[in-house]
Amino acid sequence: MIETLENTTITSKKAVFLKEVLTGLNSVPKTLPSKYFYDKIGDALFQQIMELDEYYLTQAEFEIFDQQKKQILQEFSPNGESFNLVEFGAGDGYKTKVLLKYFLSQKVDFEYIPIDISQNALDGLKKTLNQEIPDLNITPMQGDYFQVLDRLSHATSKKNIILFLGSNIGNFSPTESTKFLSQIRADINMGDHLMIGIDLKKDPAKILAAYNDQDGITAEFNLNLLHRINKELDANFNPEQFKHYPFYNPITGECKSSLISLQDQEVKIGNSTIHLSQWEPIHTEVSRKFSLKEIHDLAARCGFCITSDLSDRHGYFVDSIWKA
Ligand code: AVJ
DSSP: OHHHHHHHHHHHHHHHHHHHHHHTTTTSSSOOGGGGGGSSHHHHHHHHHTTTTTTTHHHHHHHHHHHHHHHHHHHTTTTOEEEEEEEOOTTTTTTTTHHHHHHHHHTEEEEEEEESSSSHHHHHHHHHHHHOOOOOHHHHSOHHHHHHHHHHHHHHSEEEEEEEEETGGSSHHHHHHHHHHHHHHHHSSOOEEEEEEEEOOOHHHHHHHTTTTTOOOOHHHHHHHHHHHHHHHOOOOOGGEEEEEEEEEETEEEEEEEEESOOOOOETTTTTTEEEEEEEEEEEEEOOBBOOHHHHHHHHHHHOOEEEEETTSSSSSEEEEEOO
């Protein structure tokens, strides 16, 4: 019985994946959804990306936490009140750990609630944190961000602090970000906080290098999408016939990644056949960069007040603290 249920879930997940891939590849221009980057191999490649010199985002946000953790705690808990620390898409916790350790050293009473769609990621995170920070009160929650948030804001009178780090907001279109952040605003209580990490507009060369590293890790990360489709959807992409090509538009702030077809080719996916012309792009990801003014407008549009903008010494990145 259980097996049947599980199989149904697996089958329908696969059906959704297939449908989204075919819809994207039948669009003009062709697109593939970036959320499918993150299978086991994609997770590991992103891990490697975060360690690259060119990928300044991680170091910048790490520096902000390391240098300004005292101020962050002061904003979250001015009178030492306890809170829930809810993180959306926690990943490996590399940056968050700085805050967790500091808060504990200051004897703050808080519960860390990482939320992720992937139970696998959460299990790994819980295991590492239990080893590294045994005193931490951690309650991972698997599921949709908003289900969990809704449960929390109704279940406790405790203050909620939401973390949405790493410039993950950059993957959303302007409409999607407004919708997502307004929904957070609607689900939390007066006085709750959101700390959002956002990559800033800067020298276009610096941005492009972050998405086109020397070692070709980002290229591998982008091409892994084709490998994954081959494995999971019975397709026959030849990844060698595609070139990773990122480009940055300083006006919109969009850094877009694409895969360019190196020749005329046909690809079979399940029962469908897709034609690609030579030099035809498949758009795979947007990583949008913001000006401070755009961040302030976004906060206002979604019903938040900004209480502070914390930046690294180069001014590459900002962790913006918003209050409901
Ligand atoms: C995890 C979505 C923030 O857009 O910078 C890194 C993903 N893509 N290199 C980003 C990514 C290519 C990353 N985010």
